[in-house]
Amino acid sequence: MVFAPRVEDKGTAAFILHRQMNIESQTVHDTTYGGAIHVSSSNSDHADSAVMTIINKYGCDQRNMLPLLHELQAEVGYLSPEIMEAVAERLGTTVGQVHGVATFYSLFSTEPKGRYVVRLCDSPPCHIEGSKAVLEAVKAELGISEGETTEDGMFTLETVSCLGLCGVGPAMMVNDDVYGNLKPEMIPHILAGYREEN
Numbered sequence: 001m002v003f004a005p006r007v008e009d010k011g012t013a014a015f016i017l018h019r020q021m022n023i024e025s026q027t028v029h030d031t032t033y034g035g036a037i038h039v040s041s042s043n044s045d046h047a048d049s050a051v052m053t054i055i056n057k058y059g060c061d062q063r064n065m066l067p068l069l070h071e072l073q074a075e076v077g078y079l080s081p082e083i084m085e086a087v088a089e090r091l092g093t094t095v096g097q098v099h100g101v102a103t104f105y106s107l108f109s110t111e112p113k114g115r116y117v118v119r120l121c122d123s124p125p126c127h128i129e130g131s132k133a134v135l136e137a138v139k140a141e142l143g144i145s146e147g148e149t150t151e152d153g154m155f156t157l158e159t160v161s162c163l164g165l166c167g168v169g170p171a172m173m174v175n176d177d178v179y180g181n182l183k184p185e186m187i188p189h190i191l192a193g194y195r196e197e198n
């Protein structure tokens with residue numbers, strides 16, 4: 001996991017960091033399952049070739065679960081029951097264990113979400129720095145409340161506990177982009193950038 005500067009605005013002392021998930025490709029010699037696994041055509045259309053390519057890239061070592069889930073989430077947007085079933089089969093574990101990991105970490109989702117997931121820190125250190133006002137600005141800009149998705153399917157808004165950026169609170173993430181030292185007036189400009197991508 002690498003944090004690298006993306007935008008720096010010295011005038012407002014705000015900065016934006018971009019997080020890159022470095023998930024290395026692995027050469028796998030799978031002796032347990034004799035190579036690649038496949039999901040039957042009766043499973044969800046999420047279990048498509050791209051998903052299976054990712055799953056088959058990893059070995060049957062359960063220590064691969066986190067990077068595997070990260071890559072699947074990045075590809076599909078969420079971890080469907082069919083995907084968790086395929087992961088469990090690949091790693092030689094139970095669907096319950098995969099589901100437990102997928103629901104423990106706030107960065108994973110087992111439900112469909114918007115193209116961009118806005119996660120705003122809701123912990124006390126960020127409260128002190130003004131996260132409530134930032135949250136209200138996000139809600140006003142998107143017209144939704146926490147846990148909701150915009151009608152166009154573009155944004156989902158979530159409040160989460162500490163993002164590990166307490167020193168630069170208020171902090172939020174939009175997918176893998178990380179923002180710190182936020183002020184309410186920055187929110188329209190930040191979100192407009194994502195709208196312009198589409």
Ligand code: FES
Pocket residue numbers: 121122123124125126161162163164165166167169170171
């Ligand atoms: S308390 Fe907000 S990022 Fe840690």
